[in-house]
Amino acid sequence: MKFTGNNVLVTGASRGIGAEIAKGLAEMGLKVWVNFRSSEAEANAVKAAIEAAGGKAEVIGFDVSDEDAFVAAMKSIITEDGELAYLVNNAGITNDKLALRMKTEDFMSVIEANLKSTFIGCRESLKVMRKKRFGSVVNIASIVGETGNAGQTNYAASKGGVIAMTKSFASEAATSGIRYNTITPGFIATEMTDVLKDDVKDAFTAKIPMGRFGYPSEVAGAVAFLLSDHSSYITGETLKVNGGMFM
Numbered sequence: 425m426k427f428t429g430n431n432v433l434v435t436g437a438s439r440g441i442g443a444e445i446a447k448g449l450a451e452m453g454l455k456v457w458v459n460f461r462s463s464e465a466e467a468n469a470v471k472a473a474i475e476a477a478g479g480k481a482e483v484i485g486f487d488v489s490d491e492d493a494f495v496a497a498m499k500s501i502i503t504e505d506g507e508l509a510y511l512v513n514n515a516g517i518t519n520d521k522l523a524l525r526m527k528t529e530d531f532m533s534v535i536e537a538n539l540k541s542t543f544i545g546c547r548e549s550l551k552v553m554r555k556k557r558f559g560s561v562v563n564i565a566s567i568v569g570e571t572g573n574a575g576q577t578n579y580a581a582s583k584g585g586v587i588a589m590t591k592s593f594a595s596e597a598a599t600s601g602i603r604y605n606t607i608t609p610g611f612i613a614t615e616m617t618d619v620l621k622d623d624v625k626d627a628f629t630a631k632i633p634m635g636r637f638g639y640p641s642e643v644a645g646a647v648a649f650l651l652s653d654h655s656s657y658i659t660g661e662t663l664k665v666n667g668g669m670f671m
Contacts, residue, residue: 426653428558429509431455433501435488435545436515438467440614441564444640445512445647446470450479452648457501458483459515488515488541498548507556510651511549513542514564516582523577531578538582539589546593546604554600560651561603563590564643567610567666583608587662594660603659605650610666613637633668 431454437446438460447470450456456474458481460467467483474481484500486493501508516538519530542563553559568576569583587606594604611617611628617637620628629635646665649655664670 425452425648427452427454427509427651428653429454429507429560431457431501431505431507432510432512432651433457433459433484433498433508434512434514435459435541436461437512438463438470440616441609441612441640441643442512442514443470445514445644446481447474447477447479448641448644448648449510449512449651450474450481451477452652453479454510455480455482455505457481459488459497460485461487461515488513488545489536491544494541494544495548498552502552508549508552509559511545511559511561512564512647512651513545513561513586515541516564518576518579520575520579522575526577531581534578534582535585538579539585542586543589546589550593550597550600550602553602554597557601559602560655561593561605562647562650563604563606564647565590565606565608565662567608567664567670570608570662570664571670590662591660598659603650603655605655605659606662607643607646607650608662608664608666609638609643610664610669611637612643612665613639631669632666636667638665638667 434446436442437458446456471481486497565586566583568580572580590606
């Protein structure tokens with residue numbers, strides 16, 4: 425895949441989908457900044473795996489919901505590399521419970537971690553990328569942001585907000601040569617889904633036309649496409665990676 429830029433920041437890249445995105449982009453020749461909040465050892469393991477495969481990576485720790493820390497991280501990347509060409513806003517959390525039992529702080533904690541952090545990343549990337557009139561941002565949302573889900577009112581609101589917000593950023597940034605797109609993964613085989621009981625997995629799988637959970641590498645491939653020059657006329661799009669579960 426062809427990339428005009430040279431580097432990318434991937435938030436929440438110490439494990440799961442984020443780690444696979446980081447590794448995949450490094451394989452395609454980008455220098456990857458591997459963000460973590462608390463899992464430094466895992467982030468270093470991702471960096472080591474990238475370097476062992478011949479890629480370039482740096483580890484950068486900060487809380488994506490901390491505005492000052494996010495801004496400082498971007499400045500340090502630009503100081504070292506001279507640019508930030510690509511950004512993947514992947515970091516996020518869940519705090520599931522039925523709406524009747526959900527406290528306001530339960531709701532807002534997910535909004536802060538998922539929606540506010542993505543806003544900060546999108547806004548700050550626009551500031552730095554427009555100086556070169558080039559850049560591409562991919563925000564990782566969720567099928568739940570499109571369909572809703574019982575017990576995930578807060579998560580659905582945060583991810584639905586990411587989808588709508590991405591379109592707004594795409595509209596504002598288009599004349600500056602910067603693209604913003606969203607990916608909405610369905611059920612992906614990660615540590616989070618590994619803990620589900622077999623009968624629960626079977627129930628979910630029965631709703632997926634392709635008959636299986638997705639792989640993190642399949643999300644990573646979609647991210648690479650939307651960042652790359654091959655999608656140069658695509659912005660404001662929501663790319664579903666869900667095996668046909670929601671069309």
